[in-house]
Amino acid sequence: MKSLCLVFLAATLLAGCNSSTTSGSGAAGATSAAALLTPGPWRGELATQGQKIPFLFEVKTEAGKPVVYLVNKGLNGEERLRCDEISAAGDSVTIRLHVFDAALVVRADGQDKLKGVWVKYDSKTPYRVPLVATAGAQSLFNGADSKDAASFAGTWKTTFTDGKDSYPAVGVIQQKGADVVGTFLTTTGDYRYLSGSALGSGLRMSTFDGSHAFLFEAKKEPKIKVTAANNEQTGLPRALAENAYRGELNGDYYSGKSGHETWTATLDPKAKLPDADTLTYLRKGESRLNFKFPSIVQGSSISPTDPKYKGKVVVLQILGSWCPNCMDETAYLAPWYAQNKARGVEIIGLGYERSSDYQQAASRLQKMKQRFNIGYDLAVAGVSNKDSVARSLPQLAKFLGFPTTIFLDKKGVVRSIRTGFSGPGTGQYYEEEKAHFNRTVDKLLKE
Known part of the structure; x- marks a missing residue:
């Protein structure tokens, strides 16, 4: 039984890793995927740790092919993450999940029902979580009644x-x-x-x-x-x-x-966190970051001392394509850069990926670049852990997590380091985050 399970897992991972088209290879694959994924709202449920984690998604038909949108609601309205890499093999369909190295692998389980697994390819050991999904508009959690609901606001x-x-x-x-x-x-x-x-x-x-x-x-x-x-x-x-x-x-x-x-x-209406500008800092006596990392464009490298950045304000974004908070920051920075680069500001994305292999890491960052239409430079800086950041940027005395944003003035001196990013799911905190970013850059541009 163990060997059969291993064969099935290998086949599942291979199907996901080879998904390079939006609806499978050939008309048969496209027909199978379209037949399995009924257009409209769906409710999925992940079974893990003895719990059931519900989620909502929607299937739409675009250019004759199925596209899946993961739907999440929050303080700033609704998020819809587009998943357009969908392939069919045999009786199963693999749905690659947005920018992440993960997928839903599903098959039919009755009328308008799916059964399968959520696969995390980028874990040290790729793992699967069982899931079921049912078509139709549904609530995340059943049994809620406003008549007896306590207030949690x-x-x-x-x-x-x-x-x-x-x-x-x-x-x-x-x-x-x-x-x-x-x-x-x-x-x-x-x-x-x-x-x-x-x-x-x-x-x-x-x-x-x-x-x-x-x-x-x-x-x-x-x-x-x-x-x-x-x-x-x-x-x-x-x-x-x-x-x-x-x-x-x-x-x-x-x-x-x-x-x-x-x-x-x-x-507690006055509850707040420590100042995000005080948590990550330079070692005593340091004022600059000295690095030279390979660009995602093979054969080239990136350093803050390159002529391209001379005399400009430079923002360093420490990120990973696997990191949802980094995704939120990137979704803000990419259009911001397009609108503001002419003011004399540059952004460098320092990618720390799950794989230590350059080709794999660069490929993940390339996908992120395409998904968010990133116009600034991206480099492969290391693997996705704090020790790797500490080794590659030894001037930092302390590094807490991804993302971290570092602001350099026109002379290349580190002027501010901000830990974390409050994204669009945080309501007013997201507005404050954007305002803080703009104040910091504006101040450095005026100097």
């Missing part, structure tokens, strides 16, 4: 913990009846578009963008002061135990195949 001072370590976050939730949308902001980014329902005193929110599948669950409970006597019942980490409060919300956060954390939150 507001700004929440939040703490996540994996059992050992904890980190702060700010939760923002809007609610209409039993329907909720929101997100959580952390020091290294946000959890993007979250939506779901209030079910009595319970809250459930989920999202699926192709790279990440998240499920947040919580119960609303009375705020209780933590003491040594009751700490065993609070679930708070030891460091936060005494003289603190167990939050009004207490719940679980599930991520993908195995990620799990608990979280607690207290309503």
